[in-house]
Amino acid sequence: MPLMSRLRPATCAAVVFLSACGGGAEPNHPVTPVDTTPIPEKLTVSISVPSTLLPDLQTYPYALLTVKAGYTYNKSSAVTTACRIGTQAVPCEVPEAVAVGKVWSYVSARSEATGLTVIDSALTIVKPALIKGRAVVATSTGEYVPTASYVIAGDSAGFLDSTIVSADGTFSMSSRFRLKNRVHIAVRGDAGMAPMLGWVSSVQLDSLTLIGSPKSFTQQTGTFAGQTRAIDLVKAATVVPSPSILSYYPHAQNGGATYFSVGAPKTRLGCVVFMPMGQRISEIGISSTDIITAADSIQFLATAQPFAKAFSIEIRTCTQPERDQNVSLYIFLIPAVGGDNGGVIAGYADFTAGQVTIVNRQSFGDSAAVLHELGHALLGLGHTCMWDSIMLSSCGRYIPSGIYAEDVVYASLMSRTRELERKYHTRFSLPFSINGAWVERFGLSEEMNLLVLDENGRGVP
Numbered sequence: 245m246p247l248m249s250r251l252r253p254a255t256c257a258a259v260v261f262l263s264a265c266g267g268g269a270e271p272n273h274p275v276t277p278v279d280t281t282p283i284p285e286k287l288t289v290s291i292s293v294p295s296t297l298l299p300d301l302q303t304y305p306y307a308l309l310t311v312k313a314g315y316t317y318n319k320s321s322a323v324t325t326a327c328r329i330g331t332q333a334v335p336c337e338v339p340e341a342v343a344v345g346k347v348w349s350y351v352s353a354r355s356e357a358t359g360l361t362v363i364d365s366a367l368t369i370v371k372p373a374l375i376k377g378r379a380v381v382a383t384s385t386g387e388y389v390p391t392a393s394y395v396i397a398g399d400s401a402g403f404l405d406s407t408i409v410s411a412d413g414t415f416s417m418s419s420r421f422r423l424k425n426r427v428h429i430a431v432r433g434d435a436g437m438a439p440m441l442g443w444v445s446s447v448q449l450d451s452l453t454l455i456g457s458p459k460s461f462t463q464q465t466g467t468f469a470g471q472t473r474a475i476d477l478v479k480a481a482t483v484v485p486s487p488s489i490l491s492y493y494p495h496a497q498n499g500g501a502t503y504f505s506v507g508a509p510k511t512r513l514g515c516v517v518f519m520p521m522g523q524r525i526s527e528i529g530i531s532s533t534d535i536i537t538a539a540d541s542i543q544f545l546a547t548a549q550p551f552a553k554a555f556s557i558e559i560r561t562c563t564q565p566e567r568d569q570n571v572s573l574y575i576f577l578i579p580a581v582g583g584d585n586g587g588v589i590a591g592y593a594d595f596t597a598g599q600v601t602i603v604n605r606q607s608f609g610d611s612a613a614v615l616h617e618l619g620h621a622l623l624g625l626g627h628t629c630m631w632d633s634i635m636l637s638s639c640g641r642y643i644p645s646g647i648y649a650e651d652v653v654y655a656s657l658m659s660r661t662r663e664l665e666r667k668y669h670t671r672f673s674l675p676f677s678i679n680g681a682w683v684e685r686f687g688l689s690e691e692m693n694l695l696v697l698d699e700n701g702r703g704v705p
């Protein structure tokens with residue numbers, strides 16, 4: 245009895261066990277299968293990398309690459325993705341700096357429930373972002389390559405990339421700014437050239453030609469041949485007082501941006517047409533209102549000869565074929581206008597012709613008047629008070645009747661620079677040097693906002 249008492253709970257326990265485990269108690273009774281054919285686990289992953297790297301972030305010799313992972317999974321459990329570039333684990337969908345060259349990127353997807361892991365990969369070719377171009381310096385005899393110069397690129401926040409000009413004048417600069425709409429370019433020149441500074445449009449950055457200015461210039465031809473003068477571009481660009489507000493290297497306003505005209509005549513021939521009374525030329529819409537006599541024209545041409553000798557321009561009346569094709573200068577006599585004046589016809593680049601309007605017949609023989617207006621009309625010069633000059637105006641002192649070495653040397657540099665611009669198909673070289681000289685002299689931020697475009701565009705921002 246005591247033994248039975250002890251066994252009862254055990255027996256009871258056994259009954260409970262058998263009841264709960266009916267299958268085990270009845271091994272011959274078949275169990276209906278619920279899921280005997282498991283659905284295969286299917287996990288795929290896909291990588292995507294941008295075909296072009298983010299423009300604003302692109303830099304060289306590194307570029308920012310963003311790797312993205314996508315996946316599909318036919319189960320409901322969680323999937324985690326991971327990305328790496330080469331052997332380096334990186335966060336997915338976050339820009340990562342990579343070196344220029346071939347870059348293998350990988351993404352993986354892993355099921356947290358089963359550990360199933362799949363991988364995809366992609367090869368990205370990261371290209372360098374280069375600003376390429378050429379630098380030369382205008383000289384009195386042609387040009388030279390400033391091999392000791394640096395070309396520097398940046399934006400309004402500062403300059404960050406640079407390169408040195410190679411022996412053949414070309415340069416190739418790794419720059420994070422290559423794909424910006426415009427880039428701030430500076431040239432730290434060698435000892436013989438003025439520094440350069442300005443903004444360049446992105447369309448120029450594959451073949452940017454920078455034509456620097458020398459710090460001195462020796463006149464090669466004409467009355468002042470052999471004379472050397474220091475070139476001070478700040479002086480050449482300094483405007484005279486109101487109301488003239490022109491500088492020797494003249495500039496013009498266009499759409500709020502300031503451009504210096506660096507136009508030049510394409511020939512050294514200044515052939516003249518004295519406009520008959522009542523005749524006008526359509527470009528400027530003015531016509532002589534008085535008769536220019538033979539004596540007037542002879543006197544004008546005689547008075548102009550010192551100018552011709554100094555600036556090495558042949559000044560004479562046009563032949564008949566030249567009248568149809570290549571007039572350099574039109575002379576008007578209009579007693580009603582305010583004062584003698586002169587200017588060039590057309591443009592911010594090369595000009596086709598100039599005009600001189602004489603108010604008083606006496607001016608045909610007045611050296612001060614004729615030389616001054618020829619400076620405007622044949623050379624495209626403005627005014628200056630920075631040296632004794634035929635182009636004095638609003639200076640509070642008398643206009644001299646002689647020509648000065650500075651007049652000729654600065655005008656020759658302008659012409660030489662324009663010759664090189666034609667050769668290399670570029671624009672606005674002098675303004676870049678004026679800008680650089682201005683900043684070097686005064687440490688100010690540049691006063692001008694320049695964009696370099698080719699001759700087909702006039703520097704429209």
Ligand SMILES: [Zn+2]
Binds near residue numbers: 616637
């Ligand atoms: Zn003037």
